[in-house]
Amino acid sequence: MMAPQYAPSLRTSLPVLAILLETVFVLLFAFFVSYDVVSSRPNELFYYTYADFQDVHVMVFLGFGFLATFLVRYGFSSSGFNLLIAVMAVQWATLLNGFFFSVKNEKIHINLKSLITANLCAASALISMGCVLGKTNPVQLLLMGLIEVTGFVLNQWIIHYFLGGDQVNIIMQLCLFGACFGVTLSWSLYRPGLETRHEKERSTLVLNLFCMMGTLFLWMFWPSFNSVLTEDTTKKMNAVFSTYFSLAASTVTTFGCSVLTSKKGKINVYHIHNATLAGGVAVGAAVTVIPEPWIAMTIGVIAGLISTLGLKYIKPHMKFAFDVHDTCGVLYVFGLPGIMGFVASIILQLVAATNLLVVLKDVVFQLTALSVTLTISLTLGMITGFLLKLNIWKPTQDKKCFDDQAFWEFPHLVMEL
Amino acid sequence: MMAPQYAPSLRTSLPVLAILLETVFVLLFAFFVSYDVVSSRPNELFYYTYADFQDVHVMVFLGFGFLATFLVRYGFSSSGFNLLIAVMAVQWATLLNGFFFSVKNEKIHINLKSLITANLCAASALISMGCVLGKTNPVQLLLMGLIEVTGFVLNQWIIHYFLGGDQVNIIMQLCLFGACFGVTLSWSLYRPGLETRHEKERSTLVLNLFCMMGTLFLWMFWPSFNSVLTEDTTKKMNAVFSTYFSLAASTVTTFGCSVLTSKKGKINVYHIHNATLAGGVAVGAAVTVIPEPWIAMTIGVIAGLISTLGLKYIKPHMKFAFDVHDTCGVLYVFGLPGIMGFVASIILQLVAATNLLVVLKDVVFQLTALSVTLTISLTLGMITGFLLKLNIWKPTQDKKCFDDQAFWEFPHLVMEL
C-alpha cells in the first residue's frame, strides 16, 4: 500500500475532542468552582501579587511558546499548540488541584494562588511537549497534556498525604516531572523512520531570533518563577536574587563551555538558547536553602556546565543508543540541572544542620519524594507514549513530521519569503 | 492621463500636520494641564497601580502594533503608524477627557487614571485603524485618529450628562465604538480598484509569527485591560479571573471551530490570531456582572464561535455584498463579540434581579446608551470616510496600497532576504 500523500485530516478528531473537553470543563466549573472573596484572605494580594502572576503567565504563553519556534517549518505549531495545550492544562489543573487539595464540602475557590499553581502545572506539561514536538499531532498533544497534568497533581497529592510531609518544592517537581515524563514518552513514541536527521528538523537565522526572544522571556522572568509561591518577603527576595545570580553564572559558563567544546572555537546558538536557563532550573530546587549569593552562583556554574556538555555530548547518543529523540533537549535543560540542584540542596541542608537527626529525617523524606516523582513520571510517560501510538489518534506519517502544513492552513501566503 | 509611477509624496502634508498638532498639544497642555499631587489622593496608587497601567500600555503600543504586521509588505507601516497614531491619540484624549470630565475652573490633572483612560481611548482609535490599514496614508490615519477619539469622548460625555447614568462600561464602549466607526469608515473609503484581492494583501510565515507575538501580548494582558479601571479589589480580581477563563474557553473553541470549518481539516492561522481574543472582548462587556467562572467560560465559548464563523463566512461576503473591506477583520473580533457580550450582560442582570423594576430601568438605560454609541460611531465613521476621500490628503493610488515603499525609506536594505 502506498503511503498517503497528505497528513491525516483532523477534521473530526480535534474539534470533537476540543469541544467535548471544553464542555466538560464548563460543567465541572459550574458545579464545583467559584470566585474567591478577597477580603476573606487579607494577605492574598500581598503574598501573591498580580504582577508576579503576570510574569509566570508570560513565561508559560510567550516564553515556552517561542522557545520552540526554531524549527524551519514548525513555527506555527510550536507557538500555536503551546497556546492550546497551555489553556487546556490551566483549566484542568485548576479543577484537579481543587479536587485534591481543597477543603472538603466546599467549592473550589479561584484566586491568584490557584491560578499561579495551575500555570505551574501547565509549565510542566509544556516541558514534556518539548520532547515530542514535531512528531505528534495536536490531538495527541492534548491527551498528553491532560495525562501529564493529572499525573503531576496526583504525584503532589501522594507525597503530601502518604509521606505526610509539608508541600515539597513545586518548582523542582515540575521541572523534573516534566522532563522525565517527556523522555520516556519520547522513547515510547520512537520511530525508526526518523532515525536520520529529518530534512525539516533544521532552522533559519530569523527563526533562531524568535527562539532567542523566547529564551530571553524565560530567562528574564525566571526569578519570578522561582519565587512566586514563597510567602515570606525576605525569603521571596532572596529567591529572586539567588535565581538572578545563578542565571548570570550559568550564562557566562554556557558561553565559555560552548566555545571550548567547538572544534572551530565558535559559540553554538543552540546552547545559548537552552543551557543559559539551566541556572534557573538548578537553583529552583534549592531556592529556600541557599544562604549566600556565591553558592547560588556556584550552582549556576555547575548547571551551565552540565547542560552544555549534555547537549553537546549526550544528546546525539541518546537517539541512537536509547531510541530517545528529544526535540528541544528538555533532559539537559530541565532534567539534569534539576537533579543537580536537588543534590546541591541536600548538601546545603546537611552542611547547615544544627540538629543532624532532624535534617537526616528531612533528607530521607526528600529522597523518598524524589523517588516517587521519578517513578511516577517515568512510568506514566512510557504508558502515555504507548497510548498515543494507537492508530485511532491518526499519527502523522514520518515525512510529514516537523511540518506546519500538516495541520495549518495559510490562506494567501507568499511562500518564497 | 497616466497613473503616476510613485505614491504621492508626504513631504509637505505629514510634517506640517505632525508639527502643527504637536505645537497645539504643547500649547494646550501649557494652559490647561498640570501634574497631580499624589498625596491628595491617597488611594490612587492602590486602585490604579503602575504595573496595571504598564500592561495596558504594552497592549496599545506592542500588542496592537504587531497584531497587524501580517501583511507581506506592510510590517513597518503596521507597527510604525500604530506608534504614531497612538501617541497622538493619547495626548489628544488626555486633553479631551480633561475638558469634558474635569472639575470646572481647575487644571486638568495627569495621574495614573487619566493616563490609563487616555490609553483606552487610543486603543479605540487603533481598532478602527485595523479596518482601513493598507488603504490609507499616515496623514489620513492621523485625521481619523483625532476624529475617532473626539467622537468617542463626546459619546461618553453625552451618555454621562444627557442620560444621567453612572459611567458606563468603557471597555465595552471602546471595542464597539472602534469597530463600528471602522466598518463604516471602511465602507466610505471603499475602492472598486481593490475589489479583487490585492497582490500585496498576503502574508509570510515569519510575519505571521510577529503577528502571533502581537496576539499573545494582547491575549496575556487582556485580564489587566478588563480590570484596570475597577476599584474594588474583589471585583477587580474577579474581572481578572473572568477574563482569563473566558479567553481560555474562546481559544479552545477557536481551534476546534477553525478545523471544523476547514475542508482539509486544518487550523486557519488567521482565526488563531484573531478569534482567540474574542473571549476577552465579550467578557469585557459583562465583566462586572459575572457571578461564576463557568458563565465567563460559556461567554468565551460563544464569542470564539461567533468570531471564527464570522471571519470564515461573513467577512468574504461583506466585501462584495456591502463594499466593506475590513483589513484586520475588526468587526468579527471586536464588533460582534462585543455586542454578544452586551446581550449576555443584560441577560445576567435580568436573571440576578431581586427588584425587577430597578433592573429594567437599568437595562433601558443601557440599551439607550448602546443605541447612542452605535448611532454616533456608525455616522461619524461614514462622515470621516467621505472627508478622508478628499484629494487634498493625497490618497495612495490602488497599486501602491499595502506597500511600505509608498511611505518608508529603507537605506541599505538587502531586498532578497
Add this chain to the structure above:
Amino acid sequence: MMAPQYAPSLRTSLPVLAILLETVFVLLFAFFVSYDVVSSRPNELFYYTYADFQDVHVMVFLGFGFLATFLVRYGFSSSGFNLLIAVMAVQWATLLNGFFFSVKNEKIHINLKSLITANLCAASALISMGCVLGKTNPVQLLLMGLIEVTGFVLNQWIIHYFLGGDQVNIIMQLCLFGACFGVTLSWSLYRPGLETRHEKERSTLVLNLFCMMGTLFLWMFWPSFNSVLTEDTTKKMNAVFSTYFSLAASTVTTFGCSVLTSKKGKINVYHIHNATLAGGVAVGAAVTVIPEPWIAMTIGVIAGLISTLGLKYIKPHMKFAFDVHDTCGVLYVFGLPGIMGFVASIILQLVAATNLLVVLKDVVFQLTALSVTLTISLTLGMITGFLLKLNIWKPTQDKKCFDDQAFWEFPHLVMEL
C-alpha cells in the same frame, strides 16, 4: 602574507576569560557579598518595587538586545553578546558599587536597589557597545564592558566624594558616559578598511521588525527607567508622566522631521528606531526639576529634532571627518539629547530659583560634575580603544566584520531562508 580565510578562533581566549572572570566573581561574592534582610529596611519594597526592577531588567536584556539586531548577518551577535556583556556587567557593578559606596567593615548587601543600580551600570556599557558593534569580538567586548563599568562607578565615586555633592542624576550620567566612552572608543578602533560602507552593514525588512520590537520595549518602559530610583511617590509619578509625554512628543517630531529631511518625502525607518527614544534620554537629565507636563513635551520635541537631524546630517560626516564609525548612532540617541536635557535642567533650575545664590552654587556643582564625567569617559574610551587594538585579542579581520559566522556555529541551518 595572505589574509587568513577564517576569522581568528576564540577557542582559547573566550573560555579562559569567561571562566576566569566568573571564578573571580564567585570568590569575591563569597568573601564580600551577602543577602539583605528586608525587615531591616521596611521601606525597601515600597520604594523600589520588584515590578519596576523587572521593567529595567527587560530593557537591559531584551530592549538593548533587539535594538541592535538590524544588521543583516549579525542578529545573533547583537542579541547574544548583549546578554553576555550584560550579565558580566551586572555582577561586576554589584561588586564595585559595594566596594565604593557601602558602609565600611560590612558585607555588601544585595537588595532591589543594588540590583537596579547594577542594571543601570550595565545599560551604560551596552550603550557604549552600540558604537563598536560588528567591529569587535566578544573578548574585546567583555574587556570593554569591565573597563566601562569600572570607569562609570569610579566617576560616580569621584563626584560623590571629591565634589562633596549629593548623588547626581545617575540616569543622565549613564547615557552621557556610555555615549562619550563609546564614541572615542570607536575613534580609537577606527579601521581604514571599513571606510566604505561594509557589504554586510545592511538590513532586511524582517530584522528591522525585530529592531522595532527592541525599540518599543525601550520606549514603553523608559518611564520606569527614569523613575526607578526616585523615592518620593509624587516625584516618582511625575517622573513617569514627564517621560511619557516627552517620549510622545519626540515620537511625533521624529516622524515629521524624518519626512521633511527626505528628498522623496518618506519616513526613514532608522530614525523611527532611534530618535523616538531621544525624548526619554533628554527628560531623564531633567526629570526631577520639570514642573509642568508641557515643559517635558517641549524638551521631547527638541530632543527628537536634534536626534533626527544628527542621524541624518552629522552621522555620515563623523565617519569621514573624524574617523568615528558609530554603528548604532549612539551619539545622536544618547549623547546629544543627554547634553540637551542637561542644559534644559540648568535653565529650569535658574528660572525656578527663589534664592539665586543657592541655585548658582548648585549649577556650578553640576557643571563641574559634567566636566568630570565627560573628561573621564572620553579619555577612558580612547585608552580602552588602544588597548583593544592589541593583537593578543585577535581582532576580526575587516572582511569578517558584521558577520555572525565569525563567532557562531549554526548546526542544521537552512541558509536560503
